[in-house]
Amino acid sequence: MTTLNPLAAIPFRQRDRMTYFIFLMVPAVLYVAAYIYPTIETFRLSFFEWDGFSPPEYIGLENYWELLGEPRFRNAFFNNLKWLVFYLTLPTVTGLALALLLDAELRGSVVFRTIFFIPFTITTVAVASAWRWMYKPSNGVMTQFVEALGFDAPNWLGDPSINTYSIMGAALWAWSGFTFLIYFGGLRALPTELIEAARIDGAKFWTILFKIKLPLLWPSTIVVLGIAAVDSMKIFDLVWAMTQGGPYRSSSVLAVEMYETSFVMFKLGQGAAVAFVLLVVASIVVMPYIYHMTRQVDEVKE
Amino acid sequence: MSVTTDTHPVAASRMSGLTRKQVTRGLRYVALTLLAIVYMMPLLVVLNASLKTPADIQQVLALPTQIEWxxxxxxxxxxxxxxxxxxxxxxxxxxxxxxxxxxxxxxxxxxxxxxxxxxxxxxxxxxxxxxxxxxxxxxxxxxxxxxxxxxxxxxxxxxxxxxxxxxxxxxxxxxxxxxxxxxxxxxxxxxxxxxxxxxxxxxxxxxxxxxxxxxxxxxxxxxxxxxxxxxxxxxxxxxxxxxxxxxxxxxxxxxxxxxxxxxxxxxxxxxxxxxxxxxxxxxxxxxx
Structure with missing residues (x-):
């Protein structure tokens, strides 16, 4: 510390470089073992017919052609797109609305905050269990509610034309607790002077919302949308626990197809083909997000 | 004293401003309470059902007639x-x-x-x-x-x-x-x-x-x-x-x-x- 001799620092630097190297190598090895190698292996497997026991048989693109001809596969693919649209919109808007509603000096705001947040803490399978009970034909709460309004209640989870939307209802309940919390935290961190000044200048609620609050909340929105896009691609637990993708595969998604094909029917080659398609679709969907994030890193470093 | 301030125009406008604020606040509470009930509903019916006998359980909205531990x-x-x-x-x-x-x-x-x-x-x-x-x-x-x-x-x-x-x-x-x-x-x-x-x-x-x-x-x-x-x-x-x-x-x-x-x-x-x-x-x- 007494002399700032740059040469004296060299051995330290070398040792430090060693530390950095080891620190990066441990996760890198795990990463290669858990991601890179299995991804390549999945791609290779997708050209084989294999039941997991007898030797795999090379069949070229056969698995992919077969998938294209399967209505259940196309249906799962379109359901994933529906989930994408749903995840990006409804929970985001709901969370924002809840946050705006609660963003005032209100007595008991802690109670409301906790109530809106609680569903997010619940294990996905328990969410499924609760909502299967809500959606029970003839006496579930949702069924009774719709009948009390004077309509015929649908068979929420049994009707192939609506069951995906019914599952989305459960997802909205569970997931909006998270979007709410992110937006609520974001709103609380906004500079109050700016909003007060606009209000004194006579700006209306909607003007303040769209011109001031939403642009300032953009970092929160990025987090919410990024996680939503990823979750819509990997969704499995909720669908599997609520309907197992049924009836007649109507509520299935790609992850459910992959699981069923590989681990229930033991057609591992075809399951790998589904997995690879899922990888391609997910990559396309999250590409804009990755682009945005890497650009952000450049801005920070420059 | 209260009579004079009530008739004063500035005080009167401040009064009405206050009530409008109170109205929006009241509406917020109503909306939040309704939403809170909706958000609590799935958990409440599960909790309710978990305490019921097999005979009671199909009456989803009724409270348990006896607690089934x-x-x-x-x-x-x-x-x-x-x-x-x-x-x-x-x-x-x-x-x-x-x-x-x-x-x-x-x-x-x-x-x-x-x-x-x-x-x-x-x-x-x-x-x-x-x-x-x-x-x-x-x-x-x-x-x-x-x-x-x-x-x-x-x-x-x-x-x-x-x-x-x-x-x-x-x-x-x-x-x-x-x-x-x-x-x-x-x-x-x-x-x-x-x-x-x-x-x-x-x-x-x-x-x-x-x-x-x-x-x-x-x-x-x-x-x-x-x-x-x-x-x-x-x-x-x-x-x-x-x-x-x-x-x-x-x-x-x-x-x-x-x-x-x-x-x-x-x-x-x-x-x-x-x-x-x-x-x-x-x-x-x-x-x-």
């Missing part, structure tokens, strides 16, 4: 063991993934080196790839290693899948710690290794706490790995045990609802206790 005994019997398994799976997975994530995040946040952007891209890709993509080879690897249907096998899987997010999260958090601290420590002759342990990790404790909560939730919630990598009651985590109750041929509704309540309580309790730390760490990390 037997549901909880049966529910505990079915998933009690799995709660302990989940604790054994979640604890080490989370500690290890945070530790290794922090190791990777440290050089990524402090020093520039060749290829740092590629490392970052790989991390993002790892976070964004659905785990189903790699599941078949992973399943084969676990069997080959003798780790299929073991709790350490699940540690390894959750550790590997936790690393990208932990690294990403902590890298962001570490960059908020002033680099002057790092430079000062270097001049003092502090090695990279001791800076990490003695300064960086303790200074990041709020971020680490938030990350621990997020990771615990995602490991605890997992059904997919549990379904594919375990097959016996000695290793099954709670979501799998609860799922077997839902998916059974004959659903025993009272015990199922009691088991649902039991499975909800541990995570909810952790979240409510650490709510503040969670919110602070999450927003501190994500807004950067």
């Amino acid at each position: 037997a549901n909880y005994v049966a529910g505990w019997d079915r998933i009690g063991r799995s709660l302990w398994n989940s604790v054994l799976i979640t604890g080490p997975s989370v500690v290890l993934s945070i530790l290794i994530g922090a190791m990777a995040a440290y050089p990524l946040s402090q020093v520039r080196f060749k290829g740092d952007r590629i490392v970052f891209l790989f991390l993002l890709a790892g976070m964004l790839v659905p785990q189903q993509v790699v599941q078949i080879p992973l399943f084969m690897m676990m069997r080959a290693l003798g780790l299929y249907n073991t709790i350490p096998g699940l540690w390894l899987v959750h550790l590997a899948f936790g690393i990208p997010f932990c690294t990403f999260f902590l890298r962001n958090f570490f960059t908020t710690i002033p680099s002057s601290m790092f430079e000062a420590a270097q001049i003092d002759g502090c090695t990279a290794f001791s800076y990490f342990w003695k300064i960086l990790m303790p200074a990041s404790i709020s971020g680490i706490a938030a990350l621990a909560i997020i990771q615990s939730r995602s490991v605890w919630n997992d059904l997919f790995f549990g379904l594919t990598l375990t097959n016996s009651p000695n290793t099954q985590p709670t979501p799998v045990a609860l799922y077997t109750l839902i998916g059974g041929m004959e659903v025993d509704e009272g015990p199922l609802m009691a088991a649902t309540v039991i499975s909800i309580i541990p995570v909810m309790a952790v979240f409510l206790v650490f709510q503040k730390a969670f919110t602070r760490g999450l927003l501190g990390g994500s807004s950067k």
Whole structure:
């Protein structure tokens, strides 16, 4: 510390470089073992017919052609797109609305905050269990509610034309607790002077919302949308626990197809083909997000 | 005195302004209360059902005529063991993934080196790839290693899948710690290794706490790995045990609802206790 001799620092630097190297190598090895190698292996497997026991048989693109001809596969693919649209919109808007509603000096705001947040803490399978009970034909709460309004209640989870939307209802309940919390935290961190000044200048609620609050909340929105896009691609637990993708595969998604094909029917080659398609679709969907994030890193470093 | 102020024009307009504010406030309360009822509803009906006899349970909206604790005994019997398994799976997975994530995040946040952007891209890709993509080879690897249907096998899987997010999260958090601290420590002759342990990790404790909560939730919630990598009651985590109750041929509704309540309580309790730390760490990390 007494002399700032740059040469004296060299051995330290070398040792430090060693530390950095080891620190990066441990996760890198795990990463290669858990991601890179299995991804390549999945791609290779997708050209084989294999039941997991007898030797795999090379069949070229056969698995992919077969998938294209399967209505259940196309249906799962379109359901994933529906989930994408749903995840990006409804929970985001709901969370924002809840946050705006609660963003005032209100007595008991802690109670409301906790109530809106609680569903997010619940294990996905328990969410499924609760909502299967809500959606029970003839006496579930949702069924009774719709009948009390004077309509015929649908068979929420049994009707192939609506069951995906019914599952989305459960997802909205569970997931909006998270979007709410992110937006609520974001709103609380906004500079109050700016909003007060606009209000004194006579700006209306909607003007303040769209011109001031939403642009300032953009970092929160990025987090919410990024996680939503990823979750819509990997969704499995909720669908599997609520309907197992049924009836007649109507509520299935790609992850459910992959699981069923590989681990229930033991057609591992075809399951790998589904997995690879899922990888391609997910990559396309999250590409804009990755682009945005890497650009952000450049801005920070420059 | 009150009469004179009431008739005063300025005071009168202030009065009406106040009432309008009161009206919007009142409307807020009405809307919030209605929404709170909607958000509570699923849990309330589950709790209600979990306390009912088989004769009562089909009357979904009625209160129990007599409390049926037997549901909880049966529910505990079915998933009690799995709660302990989940604790054994979640604890080490989370500690290890945070530790290794922090190791990777440290050089990524402090020093520039060749290829740092590629490392970052790989991390993002790892976070964004659905785990189903790699599941078949992973399943084969676990069997080959003798780790299929073991709790350490699940540690390894959750550790590997936790690393990208932990690294990403902590890298962001570490960059908020002033680099002057790092430079000062270097001049003092502090090695990279001791800076990490003695300064960086303790200074990041709020971020680490938030990350621990997020990771615990995602490991605890997992059904997919549990379904594919375990097959016996000695290793099954709670979501799998609860799922077997839902998916059974004959659903025993009272015990199922009691088991649902039991499975909800541990995570909810952790979240409510650490709510503040969670919110602070999450927003501190994500807004950067």
